[in-house]
Amino acid sequence: xxxxxxxGIIKNKMNFNNTxxxxxxxxxxxxxxxxxxxxxxxxxxxxxLGSESGMYHHLIDRTAEVRIINYSPLPNEFEYxxxxxxxxxxxxxxxxxxxxxxxxxxxxxxGDYERIREITSIIEKYNIAVMNIDHHPHPNKxxxxxNIVDLSAAATGCMVFDYLKVARSGKPISKDSLEGIYTATMxxxxxxxxxxxxNKCHEIAIEALSNGIETHKIYQNIYENSTxxxxxxxxxxxxxxxxxxxxxxxxFMITQEMMKKANAVKSDVEGFxxxxxxxxxxEVALMIFQQDDTNCRINFRSKGEIIVNDIAKKLGGGGHAxxxxxxxxxxxxxxxxxxxxxxxxxxxxxxxxxxx
Ligand SMILES: [Mn+2]
Numbered sequence: 001x002x003x004x005x006x007x008g009i010i011k012n013k014m015n016f017n018n019t020x021x022x023x024x025x026x027x028x029x030x031x032x033x034x035x036x037x038x039x040x041x042x043x044x045x046x047x048x049l050g051s052e053s054g055m056y057h058h059l060i061d062r063t064a065e066v067r068i069i070n071y072s073p074l075p076n077e078f079e080y081x082x083x084x085x086x087x088x089x090x091x092x093x094x095x096x097x098x099x100x101x102x103x104x105x106x107x108x109x110x111g112d113y114e115r116i117r118e119i120t121s122i123i124e125k126y127n128i129a130v131m132n133i134d135h136h137p138h139p140n141k142x143x144x145x146x147n148i149v150d151l152s153a154a155a156t157g158c159m160v161f162d163y164l165k166v167a168r169s170g171k172p173i174s175k176d177s178l179e180g181i182y183t184a185t186m187x188x189x190x191x192x193x194x195x196x197x198x199n200k201c202h203e204i205a206i207e208a209l210s211n212g213i214e215t216h217k218i219y220q221n222i223y224e225n226s227t228x229x230x231x232x233x234x235x236x237x238x239x240x241x242x243x244x245x246x247x248x249x250x251x252f253m254i255t256q257e258m259m260k261k262a263n264a265v266k267s268d269v270e271g272f273x274x275x276x277x278x279x280x281x282x283e284v285a286l287m288i289f290q291q292d293d294t295n296c297r298i299n300f301r302s303k304g305e306i307i308v309n310d311i312a313k314k315l316g317g318g319g320h321a322x323x324x325x326x327x328x329x330x331x332x333x334x335x336x337x338x339x340x341x342x343x344x345x346x347x348x349x350x351x352x353x354x355x356x
Contacts, residue, residue: 014146017138021148021159023166029131029146030167033103034064040108041115042071043266046078046187046222047155051108051133053081053180054160058167069095071117075267077222081180090119100126109156109184111136112318113143133159136320154196157184161204175211182208183218190274191219195304195322230269232262237272243282244340249347250276251286251340255332277301284308286343288336291327296335299325300343305354311346315339 014025030036038055040048052068059066067088074087081087088095099105099122107116107130114120123130131146132138135153153159161181164173173181185204189197192205208215237252244251254269262268269289276285283306287299298315300308302322309324315338317326328335 014148015140017140017147017149018151021150021162023163026131026146026148026163027167030059030104030106031062035101035103036063036066037099037102037105038066038068038108039070039105039116039119041110041112042117044070044072044075044078045109045270047157047184048109049074049078049081049087050180050182050184050187051156051160053086054157054164054177054184055106055108055180056086057174057176057180058164067098069099069119071119077225078183080218080221081183092118092122096122099123099128102128104129104131106131106133107144108133108160109136110134133163135159136318152198154194154198154201155184155188157181157188158200158204160184161200172211173207175213178204178208178211179213179218182213182215183222186215186218187222191223196320227264227268229262229264233258233264233268234272234275236262241276244344245347247279247281248283249286249343250279250282250284251288251343252276253332253336254287254289256290256292273299273301277303284343284347286339288332288339290332294329294331296328296330296332297325298328298335298339306347306350308343308346311339311342314342 014029016022036059038052040052056066056068068086069088069090071090073089074082105123105128110116110132111134129145130143131148132144133148133156135150135156137151138147138149148159150159157180164177181204185201186192189201192201205215233254236258237254240252242251273285273287276282283303285301289297289299291297300312300323302308304322307321309319309321312319312324312326315326315328317324319325328339330338
């Protein structure tokens with residue numbers, strides 16, 4: 001049954017699904033838990049990791065047991081958030097024993113619940129209460145006991161900031177927490193450049209700087225840490241860029257062969273679609289990444305005129321209006337054909353509507 005659209009607390013299911021969030025009620029739930037696990041999606045980004053770290057450093061002083069357990073390992077560029085070795089990579093035999101007695105799992109920035117991968121099995125097996133804190137759209141009918149969604153938040157980290165303002169009732173947010181929250185905000189706004197950047201993002205930046213956080217070092221850790229392989233790969237894709245629709249639509253492929261030639265790994269692929277979107281005249285950038293012979297990951301970035309998440313949704317994925325993605329279970333050629341023609345049709349459609 002679909003829940004009514006006014007949300008709030010419905011029976012014992014909390015559902016702030018893009019409605020005004022009562023952080024006090026959220027706090028009551030979190031504060032009532034003695035054993036909390038924090039997690040985020042596979043291939044985690046600065047927002048997921050920063051949100052976890054922001055929340056962790058708050059909870060560690062007040063919750064009996066709290067751990068961050070992620071499906072994927074911590075990417076190198078975020079190692080600075082891991083001074084206290086707070087990030088653990090999920091391992092069934094090592095973690096399930098602990099997870100099964102957890103009171104509350106908080107998932108950050110997940111977009112789609114399935115993106116915590118295998119961790120869903122243990123959660124469901126022991127029927128553990130899950131809180132979703134996210135700025136991606138979720139249906140009202142979802143697997144979360146507590147669904148806390150704010151689509152207007154530039155980053156999930158901004159929601160953690162909101163939460164801590166209430167949860168700490170006036171006590172300042174710690175420097176360690178702010179480092180995570182700043183990381184989340186900076187990365188999800190493309191360093192305060194994207195259209196989602198709002199006052200709160202800059203308030204977070206001010207608070208981080210006031211607390212002595214060296215924001216330029218965070219930037220350097222994440223963005224001036226490119227591997228040589230990544231640069232090589234960039235060279236390959238730049239020589240093979242495709243422009244369509246008078247240059248409004250740019251797309252490129254990353255094949256397994258290119259990966260091999262560049263000696264690149266998965267994490268080297270991040271950020272390319274943002275880069276291609278930055279080209280003058282390009283409204284939509286699309287990456288098609290051949291993960292293996294039967295499987296491609298696609299990634300859309302839009303400058304803000306063209307909505308791209310409905311194309312991603314059609315292909316079984318999702319995301320934000322202007323930044324979305326999907327996995328297509330097809331070989332590269334077929335996947336490319338499909339996604340390029342769908343995207344062209346969608347852009348055409350939207351441009352025609354704009355004219356009228
Ligand atoms: Mn995010």
